Amino acid sequence: MPHGNVIRGARVGSAPERYEPAPRRAVTYWCRNGHRVEILIAEEAVAPPQWDCPRCGHPAGRDAQNPPGRSRTEPYKSHLAYVKERRTDEEGAALLAEALADLRRRRGRPAAER
Ligand SMILES: [Zn+2]
Numbered sequence: 001m002p003h004g005n006v007i008r009g010a011r012v013g014s015a016p017e018r019y020e021p022a023p024r025r026a027v028t029y030w031c032r033n034g035h036r037v038e039i040l041i042a043e044e045a046v047a048p049p050q051w052d053c054p055r056c057g058h059p060a061g062r063d064a065q066n067p068p069g070r071s072r073t074e075p076y077k078s079h080l081a082y083v084k085e086r087r088t089d090e091e092g093a094a095l096l097a098e099a100l101a102d103l104r105r106r107r108g109r110p111a112a113e114r
Contacts, residue, residue, distance in 0.1 A: 029053070029060035032067040049085055 023043040030036055031053035037060050041047060050068055053060045061068040077085075084092070 027051075027062075028064075029062060030064040030067045031056060031058045031060035032069055033058060035060065036064075 024040040025043050026038050026040055027047040028036060028038050029051045033053070033056050035053050035055045037051055037053055037055075039051060047062070050059045050061050052058070059068045
Protein backbone atom coordinates (compact mmCIF):
# COMPACT_ATOMS: atom_id res chain seq x y z
CA MET A 1 0.00 0.00 0.00
CA PRO A 2 1.38 3.39 -0.88
CA HIS A 3 2.05 5.39 2.24
CA GLY A 4 0.89 8.68 0.77
CA ASN A 5 -2.74 7.64 0.62
CA VAL A 6 -3.02 6.51 4.20
CA ILE A 7 -3.10 9.90 5.85
CA ARG A 8 -4.69 11.97 3.14
CA GLY A 9 -8.33 12.72 3.81
CA ALA A 10 -8.29 10.91 7.12
CA ARG A 11 -8.20 13.89 9.45
CA VAL A 12 -11.07 14.37 11.86
CA GLY A 13 -13.40 17.06 10.62
CA SER A 14 -12.58 16.73 6.99
CA ALA A 15 -14.91 14.79 4.77
CA PRO A 16 -13.23 11.56 3.77
CA GLU A 17 -13.57 10.85 0.11
CA ARG A 18 -13.25 7.13 -0.03
CA TYR A 19 -11.41 6.11 3.10
CA GLU A 20 -12.69 5.73 6.61
CA PRO A 21 -10.62 7.52 9.25
CA ALA A 22 -9.16 4.17 10.26
CA PRO A 23 -9.11 1.94 7.19
CA ARG A 24 -10.19 -1.58 7.95
CA ARG A 25 -10.72 -4.73 6.03
CA ALA A 26 -12.94 -7.69 6.65
CA VAL A 27 -11.39 -11.07 7.25
CA THR A 28 -13.58 -14.15 7.11
CA TYR A 29 -13.09 -17.37 9.06
CA TRP A 30 -14.98 -20.62 9.10
CA CYS A 31 -15.21 -23.05 11.99
CA ARG A 32 -15.83 -26.75 11.65
CA ASN A 33 -19.50 -26.27 12.47
CA GLY A 34 -19.97 -24.17 9.37
CA HIS A 35 -20.20 -20.86 11.16
CA ARG A 36 -18.95 -17.93 9.17
CA VAL A 37 -17.08 -15.40 11.26
CA GLU A 38 -16.23 -12.03 9.85
CA ILE A 39 -13.93 -9.70 11.74
CA LEU A 40 -12.61 -6.26 10.93
CA ILE A 41 -8.95 -5.59 11.38
CA ALA A 42 -6.76 -2.64 10.57
CA GLU A 43 -6.00 -2.65 6.88
CA GLU A 44 -2.27 -2.99 7.35
CA ALA A 45 -2.51 -5.58 10.11
CA VAL A 46 -1.68 -9.20 9.42
CA ALA A 47 -4.75 -11.38 9.87
CA PRO A 48 -4.28 -14.08 12.51
CA PRO A 49 -4.36 -17.60 11.05
CA GLN A 50 -7.18 -18.60 13.39
CA TRP A 51 -9.99 -16.93 15.26
CA ASP A 52 -12.20 -18.39 17.95
CA CYS A 53 -15.75 -18.80 16.71
CA PRO A 54 -18.00 -16.61 18.87
CA ARG A 55 -20.94 -18.96 18.39
CA CYS A 56 -19.47 -22.32 19.36
CA GLY A 57 -15.99 -21.55 20.65
CA HIS A 58 -14.17 -23.76 18.19
CA PRO A 59 -11.19 -22.35 16.36
CA ALA A 60 -12.09 -20.98 12.95
CA GLY A 61 -9.68 -20.85 10.04
CA ARG A 62 -9.34 -18.95 6.81
CA ASP A 63 -10.02 -21.95 4.57
CA ALA A 64 -13.74 -22.67 4.31
CA GLN A 65 -13.08 -26.11 2.84
CA ASN A 66 -10.70 -27.12 5.58
CA PRO A 67 -11.61 -25.57 8.92
CA PRO A 68 -9.22 -26.34 11.78
CA GLY A 69 -9.90 -29.31 13.98
CA ARG A 70 -12.39 -31.06 11.75
CA SER A 71 -10.66 -34.36 11.10
CA ARG A 72 -8.26 -34.49 14.00
CA THR A 73 -8.61 -33.07 17.46
CA GLU A 74 -5.01 -33.14 18.64
CA PRO A 75 -3.03 -29.98 17.97
CA TYR A 76 -0.42 -31.85 15.97
CA LYS A 77 0.50 -30.20 12.69
CA SER A 78 2.48 -31.68 9.88
CA HIS A 79 5.59 -29.99 8.63
CA LEU A 80 3.70 -29.11 5.47
CA ALA A 81 0.99 -27.40 7.50
CA TYR A 82 3.59 -25.27 9.20
CA VAL A 83 5.16 -24.39 5.88
CA LYS A 84 1.80 -23.50 4.39
CA GLU A 85 0.96 -21.37 7.38
CA ARG A 86 4.07 -19.30 6.94
CA ARG A 87 3.45 -18.63 3.28
CA THR A 88 0.93 -16.37 1.67
CA ASP A 89 -1.22 -17.58 -1.19
CA GLU A 90 0.78 -15.52 -3.64
CA GLU A 91 4.02 -17.05 -2.50
CA GLY A 92 2.49 -20.49 -2.72
CA ALA A 93 1.26 -19.86 -6.25
CA ALA A 94 4.67 -18.56 -7.28
CA LEU A 95 6.39 -21.59 -5.80
CA LEU A 96 3.97 -23.90 -7.53
CA ALA A 97 4.48 -22.20 -10.89
CA GLU A 98 8.21 -22.43 -10.40
CA ALA A 99 8.03 -26.12 -9.54
CA LEU A 100 5.83 -26.86 -12.55
CA ALA A 101 8.16 -24.99 -14.89
CA ASP A 102 11.07 -26.93 -13.47
CA LEU A 103 9.23 -30.19 -13.93
CA ARG A 104 8.41 -29.38 -17.54
CA ARG A 105 12.02 -28.47 -18.21
CA ARG A 106 13.19 -31.77 -16.83
CA ARG A 107 10.57 -33.71 -18.74
CA GLY A 108 11.67 -31.99 -21.93
CA ARG A 109 15.18 -33.35 -21.58
CA PRO A 110 16.25 -36.85 -22.55
CA ALA A 111 16.37 -39.14 -19.54
CA ALA A 112 20.14 -39.39 -19.66
CA GLU A 113 20.61 -37.72 -16.32
CA ARG A 114 19.28 -40.67 -14.37
ZN1 LIG B 1 -18.71 -22.10 15.24
